[in-house]
Amino acid sequence: xxxxxxxxxxxxxxxxxxxxxxxxxxxxxxxxxxxxxxxxxxxxxxxxxxxxxxxxxxxxxxxxxxxxxxxxxxxxxxxxxxxxxxxxxxxxxxxxxxxxxxxxxxxxxxxxxxxxxxxxxxxxxxxxxxxxxxxxxxxxxxxxxxxxxxxxxxxxxxxxxxxxxxxxxxxxxxxxxxxxxxxxxxxxxxxxxxxxxxxxxxxxxxxxxxxxxxxxxxxxxxxxxxxxxxxxxxxxxxxxxxxxxxxxxxxxxxxxxxxxxxxxxxxxxxxxxxxxxxxxxxxxxxxxxxxxxxxxxxxxxxxxxxxxxxxxxxxxxxxxxxxxxxxxxxxxxxxxxxxxxxxxxxxxxxxxxxxxxxxxx
Numbered sequence: 001x002x003x004x005x006x007x008x009x010x011x012x013x014x015x016x017x018x019x020x021x022x023x024x025x026x027x028x029x030x031x032x033x034x035x036x037x038x039x040x041x042x043x044x045x046x047x048x049x050x051x052x053x054x055x056x057x058x059x060x061x062x063x064x065x066x067x068x069x070x071x072x073x074x075x076x077x078x079x080x081x082x083x084x085x086x087x088x089x090x091x092x093x094x095x096x097x098x099x100x101x102x103x104x105x106x107x108x109x110x111x112x113x114x115x116x117x118x119x120x121x122x123x124x125x126x127x128x129x130x131x132x133x134x135x136x137x138x139x140x141x142x143x144x145x146x147x148x149x150x151x152x153x154x155x156x157x158x159x160x161x162x163x164x165x166x167x168x169x170x171x172x173x174x175x176x177x178x179x180x181x182x183x184x185x186x187x188x189x190x191x192x193x194x195x196x197x198x199x200x201x202x203x204x205x206x207x208x209x210x211x212x213x214x215x216x217x218x219x220x221x222x223x224x225x226x227x228x229x230x231x232x233x234x235x236x237x238x239x240x241x242x243x244x245x246x247x248x249x250x251x252x253x254x255x256x257x258x259x260x261x262x263x264x265x266x267x268x269x270x271x272x273x274x275x276x277x278x279x280x281x282x283x284x285x286x287x288x289x290x291x292x293x294x295x296x297x298x299x300x301x302x303x304x305x306x307x308x309x310x311x312x313x314x315x316x317x318x319x320x321x322x323x324x325x326x327x328x329x330x331x332x333x334x335x336x337x338x339x340x341x342x343x344x345x346x347x348x349x350x351x352x353x354x355x356x357x358x359x360x361x
Contacts, residue, residue: 058078093151108144113144126261127202156188213272224270317352317359324352
């Protein structure tokens with residue numbers, strides 16, 4: 001007859017300090033009840049059970065007979081864990097979550113996942129002259145959430161510098177997490193001749209444009225807007241030729257795949273000219289208390305700051321809503337989801353409906 005392995009109240013089981021793979025319980029008894037070999041056997045058995053359920057994490061109940069035989073009593077999927085890529089513990093692999101970057105806790109729609117895969121695949125293909133990025137193997141979907149595998153990037157000396165440098169401005173939290181495991185990832189490659197030639201070809205385009213942006217910032221900004229508008233217009237015109245689902249899928253893939261080749265050589269120089277001085281100013285200001293925040297506060301007052309312009313537009317919308325009694329009462333009495341749905345259905349009071357429409361267009 002099978003009997004429960006662990007005695008005690010069953011509520012405070014934990015790994016035994018200093019005894020790898022052994023477990024103890026507190027309550028009726030407090031002693032080691034599993035040897036290292038028995039723990040290994042149960043781990044392997046648990047992995048077999050997990051494999052039967054498409055590698056989904058399982059809550060497994062088991063028991064051990066007096067003859068030393070292990071029985072699986074029950075297994076059910078774990079639904080309360082935050083989903084993580086299911087990869088072997090060794091060798092170490094590093095992933096970053098797109099949901100964390102975007103501040104999204106829930107699942108992503110498949111169409112959104114596909115869009116990200118296609119856009120990033122286009123970037124990889126552009127940088128590697130089409131050698132990589134076709135299959136998107138560097139991305140993994142877990143519970144409808146996207147994770148990017150950056151292990152190979154961190155194993156490359158140049159890739160490591162670029163990734164950590166970019167994350168310092170985009171997502172410092174992820175950068176801090178990567179730095180914790182960085183000592184366990186050895187650099188195994190550097191700048192190959194192929195990549196060197198490709199980087200030279202890209203920089204030969206970007207550097208002259210960056211100089212132009214530095215000398216004529218207003219004109220460079222206007223040209224970027226004109227080019228962006230032209231791309232949007234072209235895409236809109238081509239979308240009118242779509243006939244059926246197959247055409248729609250091909251159109252979306254083609255549009256996303258050509259996104260980086262069409263934009264990066266024009267957008268990157270302007271970003272470099274904008275972010276470069278900001279990085280230098282931030283580094284200088286970091287020597288004084290509160291210097292970093294002071295830099296952000298001051299630069300938000302510069303012309304063409306997108307965040308400031310958006311805040312001012314939202315402030316104007318808020319003033320319009322406050323000045324209209326019907327709109328103000330509606331916004332005070334309804335939640336965010338209801339207000340969003342009312343706007344989409346055109347059911348907001350006319351004053352607020354028009355103000356939000358003008359802001360979004």
